[in-house]
Amino acid sequence: MTDADQYERIGSALDRFQEAHFWIHNMEQCYHRADQIRWFLNVFLKALDEVPQLVSMSLQNANGFAPWFREQKELLKADPLISTLSKTRDFVVHQNMLLPSSAGSVGITELRGMKLGLQLPIHPLEDSQDALIRTARVMKEHEDILGLITPDEDSLPAVHREWQLDDFDEELVDLCARAWLRMGQTLTEVMRWQGVEPLPLSLDCRHGRGDYRMFMMSREKLMELI
Ligand SMILES: [Zn+2]
Numbered sequence: 218m219t220d221a222d223q224y225e226r227i228g229s230a231l232d233r234f235q236e237a238h239f240w241i242h243n244m245e246q247c248y249h250r251a252d253q254i255r256w257f258l259n260v261f262l263k264a265l266d267e268v269p270q271l272v273s274m275s276l277q278n279a280n281g282f283a284p285w286f287r288e289q290k291e292l293l294k295a296d297p298l299i300s301t302l303s304k305t306r307d308f309v310v311h312q313n314m315l316l317p318s319s320a321g322s323v324g325i326t327e328l329r330g331m332k333l334g335l336q337l338p339i340h341p342l343e344d345s346q347d348a349l350i351r352t353a354r355v356m357k358e359h360e361d362i363l364g365l366i367t368p369d370e371d372s373l374p375a376v377h378r379e380w381q382l383d384d385f386d387e388e389l390v391d392l393c394a395r396a397w398l399r400m401g402q403t404l405t406e407v408m409r410w411q412g413v414e415p416l417p418l419s420l421d422c423r424h425g426r427g428d429y430r431m432f433m434m435s436r437e438k439l440m441e442l443i
Contacts, residue, residue, distance in 0.1 A: 223413045227404075230271035231416070234404060237264040237397055238420070244390050245429040249345035249378060254389075255315065261393055262306040268400055269293060272407055285410060289403055298396050301384050316341040317380045317389055323352045324363045326375040326433060333363055334377060345376040345432040346442075353443045366440055374439050376432040390429070394420050 224231070240261035247253035269290055276282040293299050309315045319341045324334030339348045353365045353374065361367050365374045380389035387395070401418035408415040 220413045223408070223411045224416065226411070227272055227275045227407060230268050230275060230404065230407075233264050233271055234268050234397075234400065234418075237261055237268070237400075240264060241390060241393055241397060241420070241423070244393065245423075245426070248380070248390070248429045249376070249432040251319075251340075251342050251344050254380065255317065255341075258317065258389070258393070259309055259315065262302055262309065265393075265396060265400055266303055266306045269403065272404070276407070276411075279411075282410070286407070289406060293400075293403055296399055298385075298392070299399055301382075302393075302396050305382065317382050319343075319378065319380050321345065321348060321376050321378040323349055323365075323376050324374075325365065325369070325372040326377075326431060327372050331375065331377050332372055334375075335363060339376075339378065341380075345378050346434065349374060349376050349432070349434060349439065350442050353439055357443055366436060366443070368436065373433045374436060375434070378430055378432065388430070394423060 218226075240257050243257040244254050244261065247257060269286075273283075273286060273290075276286070294303075305315060319339050320336065321339040322331050322334035322336050324331050326332055335352070337348065337352065339345070343351075349365075352363070356363060356365050364372065381387070382389060382392065385392055398418070398420060404418060405415040
């Protein structure tokens with residue numbers, strides 16, 4: 218069997234794994250849309266969870282694979298991150314809507330972090346834009362202590378948001394990225410077991426990218442909406 222055949226054999230697992238990668242970027246892109254990020258989290262969890270099953274099915278007839286891979290699955294199960302995400306996935310399937318927790322800072326930015334912000338709980342079903350509008354309305358009625366609607370050429374009204382799952386301190390998309398890389402280690406082991414050079418599995422495309430957590434809007438537009 219050629220190397221290409223070996224990769225092809227676990228093609229469905231590799232495909233599902235790359236699908237999970239794609240959902241990570243979608244979570245970044247929809248970070249400020251409460252429903253959308255939640256739906257992308259759901260499909261990410263689903264795709265990631267299915268990778269080991271697909272590997273099992275693809276190589277079930279390979280001599281000696283099943284007992285070896287059982288151990289790999291035990292290792293995955295022993296990983297607190299992977300096992301918690303897998304349980305989270307079960308919860309979504311069988312019980313209820315998963316609402317990650319959400320906090321944020323509403324204020325103004327000069328494009329390098331928040332210049333002035335107020336830490337606020339933002340409901341997990343509220344879009345960042347709505348949180349900004351809601352806060353701006355309060356400022357308009359009382360006093361614009363954050364400078365949200367006071368003209369200033371150097372800054373923009375903004376929300377710096379952060380999603381988390383209850384069991385972890387890490388930010389949600391970073392957490393998903395770490396889980397993806399952990400699953401990638403298992404796939405790497407599988408390819409080694411097959412005797413082929415493991416395919417490079419990295420998330421270098423995300424490097425240094427925390428900018429998705431910032432939502433900005435022009436004052437003009439904000440004024441129209443409040
Ligand atoms: Zn990527």
